[in-house]
Amino acid sequence: MRVLLASALLAVTVACGGRQVNVETAPRATASVTLRFTNNDTGPVNVYVVNNGQDTFLKNVAAKTTEDVAVPGIAVGTQVRLKATRTDGGKTYTSDPMSLDATTTWRVP
Numbered sequence: 095m096r097v098l099l100a101s102a103l104l105a106v107t108v109a110c111g112g113r114q115v116n117v118e119t120a121p122r123a124t125a126s127v128t129l130r131f132t133n134n135d136t137g138p139v140n141v142y143v144v145n146n147g148q149d150t151f152l153k154n155v156a157a158k159t160t161e162d163v164a165v166p167g168i169a170v171g172t173q174v175r176l177k178a179t180r181t182d183g184g185k186t187y188t189s190d191p192m193s194l195d196a197t198t199t200w201r202v203p
Contacts, residue, residue, distance in 0.1 A: 129163040132201035
């Protein structure tokens, strides 16, 4: 009986013994960027961010309106150009190179 009790106690001790826990820090989240875009053109435009020569479509913005546009996947402080193209293809506006802030403002024309 004692042997059975000792075996059970040993099994419980091993099964419930301390476990090693690996604690890691999560990767830093990219701070979000919002573009406050004003379209003073008479027609709607497609708004893009140009990063490392790659155009990324952000949003279609109606004529004579201001919208807050999310800029996903690009961190605060990244050097980019902004581009807006009329949906009829008639005109393209391109910003000078700029460093993105948490809230970046740009207007055309």
